[in-house]
Amino acid sequence: MTVSDLLADEGYVVESASDGPTGLARATNEPFDLLILDVMLPGMSGFEVCRELRQHGKDVAILMLTAKTQVVDRVVGLKLGADDYLNKPFDPAELVARVEALLRRVCKEKLTPVVSFQFSDVDVDFEKGEVTKGGESVALAGKELQLLRYLVDHRGKVVPREELLENVWEYQAGVSSRTIDVHVAWLRQKLETYPQNPRYIQTVRGVGYRFSN
Amino acid sequence: MTVSDLLADEGYVVESASDGPTGLARATNEPFDLLILDVMLPGMSGFEVCRELRQHGKDVAILMLTAKTQVVDRVVGLKLGADDYLNKPFDPAELVARVEALLRRVCKEKLTPVVSFQFSDVDVDFEKGEVTKGGESVALAGKELQLLRYLVDHRGKVVPREELLENVWEYQAGVSSRTIDVHVAWLRQKLETYPQNPRYIQTVRGVGYRFSN
C-alpha cells in the first residue's frame, strides 16, 4: 500500500509527483497544507526540494521520509527546515498520527497570518515591518510595503493593474496614471540586484506585474 | 548530561520538574514555549500530563520522550496531542534540532508579558511601577507606564496607533489627534539617551511605534 493510498483511505485529498523537480514545481505553484518528501527521489533529493522551498519562502509543513537510519541525516533534514521526519519502514498508523499532528499545528498557524519571506539576499518580515537586503536594513514606505505584500501574496501569478488599484489603492477614484509604475520602480530600486533588469518583480506588458522567484 | 543541561548550553532558559503532578501544575500556571515530557515520570505518566493539558485547552508545544520502542506508544503519544516524539536513547544533536523545529513553528508568535525589563541604562519594574535610569529614579505618570508596558510587551513588533488607542486608551471615543505622540515624546524625554534621536522607542511612519533593543 502506498503512502498516497494510505492517506486517501484516511480521507485526505492527495496529490503525488514521481520525481523531485516535478514535485518542487507543483509545491511551488500550488497551495498545499502538507508535503511528504521521500529523501530518495529521481532527479533531486528530498533534502534539496526541502531546501529550495524554504529558501523561496514556502512555509508549508514538510514531513521527510527516508530509509537512512543515521542520526546525522535526521538532523540534516530538520535543520533544512523540515518539520518532522519518519524512518522507513514505518508503521502506517504512525505516519497517519504524525500527519495529523502536523496538520493540527499548521491549521492553528493559518489563523494568525504570520508572514515572512525571503528571496535573493532580501528578507521581508511583514509582521515586524522590517526589510533587509544583504543584511542591511531597507526603509520601505507604507505603500511600497503594501504593494510588495500584495505581489508576494500572489507570487507566481500575474497581478493585473486593475487588481492592484482595487486592493492596494482601494478603489480610490482617479488614482491611475503612472502611480503604480512609480511605486514598482521604487521597489525594484530598493530590492532588486539589478533594478534596470529586474528578476523578481516582473512586468507583464499590457496586464500588470508578477512576483516570481 | 541531562536534557536540561543540554538545552541550557544551547542558550535556552530551562525549568524542570521531577515528577508528573508538579510538572502539570507548573505547566498549567506558567507560560512556556515548549514542554519536554518523559513518559516515565513519578506520580503521573507523561501521557497523562499531556492529555490533561490538552483537555484544559493548553496549546503549548509538547515533545514526548520515552524509552519504549513499541510503535503503539508512539501513536498513543501523538494522538493525545503531543507535537513530536523522540526515542531514548537519542542523539543530543537530534533533540536540539527537534526543539528548534518545534520552536520555529510555535514560538514565532509568543511574547509573554514581562514584569521587569532593562535596556540601555534604564531599569523598569512593572510590578512595583518603578523606573530608574542610570540608577536615578524616574517618575513616570500612569499613562506613560501603561504605554511603555504595552510597547515592551510587544517589543520587536510594530504597534499600530489603532492598537494603542484600543489597549492603552481603551477605545475612549475621540481620543486621538496628537495624544499618543505627546506621551511617546515624554517617554523618550525621560528614557532615551538622545530623545531627539530615539534608539529604543522607534516611530514607524504611517503605522505606529515599535520598541526595539
Place this chain on the structure above:
DNA sequence: AATCTTCTTGACGAGGTTTTTACGCCCGTG
C-alpha cells in the same frame, strides 16, 4: 482655596510620502 500633576487638544512647521506630470524608450503591429 491654591497649587501641582496629569492628560488632552490644537496650532504649526519640518520633513517624508504619494501622486501627478513630463518626457523618452521599447516593443509589437501594420
Place this chain on the structure above:
DNA sequence: CACGGGCGTAAAAACCTCGTCAAGAAGATT
C-alpha cells in the same frame, strides 16, 4: 520603417504625518 500605446524614470507638486510647544481641563494634594 513609422506609428502608437504601454512602460520606466526623474522631478515637481500635493499631501500627509509626526514632533513640539503651549494652553487648558480635570483631578489630586497641600
